[in-house]
Amino acid sequence: MTTTWWLRGVRPLGGDATDVLVVDGVVAALGAEAAAQAAARDDVRVLEGAGHVLLPGLVDLHTHLREPGREDTETVASGTRAAAVGGFTAVHAMANTTPTQDTAGVVEQVWRLGRAAGWCDVHPVGAVTVGLEGERLAELGAMADSAARVRVFSDDGRCVHDPVVMRRALEYVKAFDGVVAQHAQEPRLTEGAQMHEGVVSAELGLAGWPAVAEEAVVARDVLLAEHVGSRLHVCHVSTAGSVEIVRWAKSRGIDVTAEVTPHHLLLTDESARGYDPHFKVNPPLRTQADVDAVRAGLADGTIDVVATDHAPHAREDKDCEWAAAAMGMTGLETVLSVVQQTMVDTGRMTWADVARVLSEAPARIGRVEDQGRPLAVGEPANLVVVDPAARRVVVPEEQATASRNSPLRGRELPGRVVATFLRGRATVLDGRPVDDPDRPGVAAGAAVGA
């Protein structure tokens, strides 16, 4: 059924060059054994590794696919195609769709759309509360028991700010080993907020989003998680103070994990000076001290994962004055390059660390069992081949995502995804998505009628 692939001379986790044989969607052999078995077969396709780095397929804990509701900005098909181009074999689709992913019916629909498109696995995130309103728990159990097997619950875009609702959610999801992923934002402290509150906001006259509005909620939530013995995940940590709180919580043995976005690893609030809404995002871009802190936290393991918070928006929602613009930026197709630039090329992390923060840890947090696995014989062949020596300039119009709101337009970034394999099937080859010639938007070889 699937092609047999011989990946020749790739460097697993950036180590020594070796061969990998992929048969029937699993890693069948490594090293000399792979070369020997490949030579004995006549159905083998060869991918010349040329010293490229081999990683487990990337797993995103935080993706906005916008379907159902805003198919003008992204669909499950276009977003997962972009994800494959970025090296992903699984994404978690955030719940703030229209209608909201707060019922088993909607999460199953999103899950099925992902299967039909065939670019990567789609794990829908369930809303914590009905309609993201923060008042009543959604039917978390029904979503967990559905075909989508939801394990991550989040009202992302909004904060579960009511402490009682948050406590109940943390407790309730223990029944099915779920996790609440909190968008930490104290709503009263951030009414009308436009950007990080500090020197730049004071000068630009934009209403401030203070760091304390994030940190106060993170602090409360880790204490709640400790009290009820639950698992907590903190979305898009953006401040030095949040890193400190998570570090402290982990040192106490609290079961908390945290993510950072590529834009918070790279950009600061100085970007707002031109009032270009492509730099408007929630939580906002912070200061250089915060960027340094999240980088250090990622390197020392305080922050467990890098998650994209890929947030496609329509042109008209970014082609306007700052206050009128939507918050959010795309990131699926650039995240690996940003992590390489900020963490690997600076010597802070190895490629094994990259595999940890972009594949193993997010799969573990999301309880995705067949992703983020070791590069070993018998494991599912969810793989990505990266050329770290390549350089490229970001041109949003050339990206696979249906939206153009990348903050990195015109920037030169290191590294390029050469190929992505989903259970042995190539979704990306030579950096380009492998489309089914007969089914628009669908990956070649995707199961028919899935």
Place this chain on the structure above:
Amino acid sequence: MKHLLSVADLTREDAVRILDTAAQMAATQEREIKKLPTLRGRTVVNLFFEDSTRTRISFETAAKRLSADVINFSAKGSSVSKGESLKDTALTLQAMGADAVVIRHQASGAPHTLATAGWTRGAVVNAGDGMHQHPTQALLDAYTLRRHLVGDGGRADVYGRDLEGARVVLVGDVLHSRVARSNVGLLHTLGAEVVLVAPPTLVPVGAGAWPARVSYDLDATLAQVRPDAVMMLRVQRERMSSAGGGFFPSPLEYARRYGLDARRLAALPDHAVVLHPGPMNRGLEITADAADSPRSVIVEQVANGVAVRMAVLYLLLAGRNDGSAA
């Protein structure tokens, strides 16, 4: 100078040239025939997304005194109130051939976006954007201060001069004030020393980086600084309500601690002047005793506003088509 978006775009030389040009404009306004032919055939659009009768009238008067055609486009009763975007409004005005767009907008940065997004080829003049900037207000304040504080009160000897060494105290709602941000920047550029006085709730986080000292005590500041000028900022009464942010407990408490009244007026040096950008809340940030005193130059600020805006439009538009630098 292609646009006037922020005082940060102005060097000392730019600012002094605008003030000098304004002085020349003011001189023409004492003639019987006030109208100059300078901008005949040019179109100036007043694009006001926020109500501001006094600023709009000031720009309109300035443009008309220079013989420009003036189109007033206000958000109320226009397509803007039906949800038209800034972009489409700008493209419409461009299609009608606006040589300059004077924009007042509630969103900080909207004039910057208008000037840089490629929607209009005209010169953009910021007439106040959100909490960001109001550069012609700062220029008219600087012009007024120069008239009173520099030289011997005659006109000619102020040409070319800045405000080196002048001590100016700004009092009030600094947090929400584009007037404060513009004045801090321009007064610093012109060499003046600025002290901001406000309740701590109305000082922006991050103001420590500004070229100004911050105090929470008006009486102590007036006694220590011995200011040459006191500039009172408008305070909206609704700022005290919890819905408005709860920035201070009551108007009475605000007036007691930060209002300019007869007692504080008497504590000022004899030569000090009192400014207010208007409209005033009499009884809140300023009492009638202070507003109507001989020290008050508040009405003169209005007249100076026309001269300064004439200068800005002239420098932006005159000679723009023949390629010479304006």
